[in-house]
Amino acid sequence: MKNSRKLIYILSLIGIIIFGEMLQSCDNDEFRYKPVEDLFQPKFVLTAPLVKSNSIAVVWYKVNDAASYTVELHLDNYYKSLYKSYTTTETQILMDDIPYKTQFYIRVRSNHVNGAYNSQWAYTNALTEDRPPFDAILNPVERVNITETDVTVTWAVSSKNPVDSISVAPAQSAEIPAIGRKLTADEMSKGEAKVVGLEKNTLYNVNIFDNNKPRRYDKPYNQVSFRSAGPSASTIIITKGMDLDAILRTNNDDPTIPEGTEYFLEAGSLFKITPFTISKGFKLTGGTQGERPQIEMNGNWNIAEGSYLSSLSFENIRFYQTIDASYFFNSGTAWKIDQIIFYNCVFNYFKRGFWRHQGNGKYKEIGEFNMSYCTFDQVGGHTGPYGTFAFGSAGADNVKKAVFSNCTFMRDYYQTTDQNRNFKNLWDYGTSAYPIHLEYQNITIYDYAYNRALINIPSAVGSTLIFKNVLMASACGKVIQAIAANTTTTYGNNYTTTNYLLGASAIQGTELGVSAQNIFADPANGNLMIKDPNSPIVTNRVGDTRWLP
Structure with missing residues (x-):
């Protein structure tokens, strides 16, 4: 026990000696304690900044010896996105005319004449109010x-x-x-x-x-x-002289090429293809820096039996056929596809029809068909035409939604003077009982479907038909051939020229009392620009708006 007390005494003495040496060392070296000269950080007067409209006011107590104060406005709570910085000698600041409905993160610092002694930051935040109501006059970009x-x-x-x-x-x-x-x-x-x-x-x-x-x-x-238009990094760029037909066929069978691949066609180019049976979706996009690319077809597309595609998309391309019994698409197989899109395309010389389904009981399902800013011109002329859209799978066609907007249908008895050899219809849904949402808005029809009904939905009970802003300048037959029970129909702002002999009342339209020759610039040669800028077609924005002055 005695030895133990002695050991404790020795250890304590050693500790005192070491501590004394440490004090002496600190007294001599460069780290000797200096008097504190750092400023106190500002303290806010209010628990939160004052906000009025898109202005924020912050008030703090005076800090002795502060030469000025810095106020920073940030857009993130990490204070890495500086919106604006202010320096003031006052103990308050009004940050005026800053963005509406924005969360700002604010910090304030006291500044010493020697920047090394500036204070630490004091933090707060505030949300500016909503902008007062104003008119949203800027239109979405088409x-x-x-x-x-x-x-x-x-x-x-x-x-x-x-x-x-x-x-x-x-x-x-x-x-x-x-x-x-x-x-x-x-x-x-x-x-x-x-x-x-x-x-x-x-x-x-x-x-x-x-x-x-x-x-x-x-x-x-x-x-x-x-x-803006243009190819993405993953797009396959097709330039003049490349074999688009071979590329599409090879990639259709190549499992490493993903569904939905986009092919960007150089503006001003011409490609010749023999359409094939599609097994996966793709997109063809035409360049805009020059003339619309052209694709010459000598056959029609089809979709492989049992396929399920996400989408087919065609944009800014002129398609034309070289064979007599020609379609863009003709299928007798069963398949499903979520979406089909045509945008800003031109279709010429398709003589027998554009889109045809056949094959008894071969179930075909389209989630949505969307066509906008497209033109059918100089089509038809076959002795046995099926029409623009003909669904003949004996009731096995299921198109859930089809929307046509800003499209023109004109001159459909190509290479003949016999107007009866025309494209027959806009939409013939055959005997399908699947309900459809069918919509035509801002459509111009000239010299098309002579003496033929345009729309036939005889069996699809509970469908929806919208037919608005249509300019009818053609001697076609009834707009509706047949329509199933419990179908909702909406008409509005439709106009007819004297070419349409059945009158406008059936489509809740207005008769212009003039012929197509009087209203269009040069219809015989395909120029349907509206001549009179004061025409109700212009003021009410009727028909394909691309023809409005």
Whole structure:
């Protein structure tokens, strides 16, 4: 026990000696404690900033010896996205005219005359209020107005909502420059402006402004977004001279090529193909920097028996046939497909029909068929035509939805003077009992389906038919041949020329009292531009809007 007490005493003495040496060392070296000169961090007067509209006020107590204060406004709570920085000698700040409905993360620091002694940050946050109501006059950008390098933007013109400038800015890339400029007097009066200098396949945001408004964030109207045309990194680019037919056939059978592959066709190119039986979906897209690419066909597409495709898509291409008994698509097999899209395409010289289903009991299912900004011209002329769309699988056709918008159907007795050798219809659903949503909006019909009914849905009980903004300038027969029970029909803003002999009442339309020759610029040669800018066709935006002045 005695030895143990002695050991404890020795250890304690050693500890005292070591501690004394440490104190002496600290007194001599460069780390000797200095008096604290760092400023106190600001303390907020209120528990939260004051917010009014798109302004934020912050107040704090004075910090002795502070030469100034720095206030930072960030867009993230990590304080890495600085929106704006302020320096002030006051103990309060009003951050005025900043973005509406935005969460800001705020920090305040006291600044010493020697920056080494600035205080730590004090943190708070605030959310600005919603912008007061304003008119959303900027229209969504139509795909037909988008190319790889430019875009045409439109808006509603009114004295209440003046517009004097436009901005097109990348939505996701800081490296690509924004494009902004003042509008010309002509652009302001028309409500339309073309902006050039875009990058290909890039997402952009569009804003239009009234710079007469005093506050910055009250100047823009509603924002819309669009993606410029052009191939993506995974797109297969097909240039002039390449064998599109061989590429499509090879990839159709190649399991390493994914469903939905896009083929981007060089503008101004011409390709010749023999359509084949499709086993997986794909997309053909025509370039926009020049003439629409052309595809010459000497046969029709089909889909392999039992296939299930996600989509088929065709954009900005002129298709034409070289054989007499020709279709774009003709199938007697059973299959399913989620979506079929045609956009901004032209179809010529398809003589017997465009889209035909056959094969008794061969179930075919289309989730959605969408055709917009397309033109059928100089088609038909066969002695035994089936028509534009003919569904003849003996009741086994199931098209859930079909929408046609901004399309033109004209001149359908190609290479003959016999108007009876025409394309027969717009849509003949045969004996199918599957309900369909069928929609025609902004359609121009000229010299088409002579003396023939346009739409036939005799058995699909509970369907929906929408027929609006249609300009009928053709001596066709009834619009509806037959329609199944409990089908909802909607008509509106339809017009007819004197060429349509049955009158406009059946489609709740208005008779113009003039012929196609009087209303169109040169219909015999395929120019259906409306001559009179004051025509109700123009003021009410009827028919395919591409023909409006």
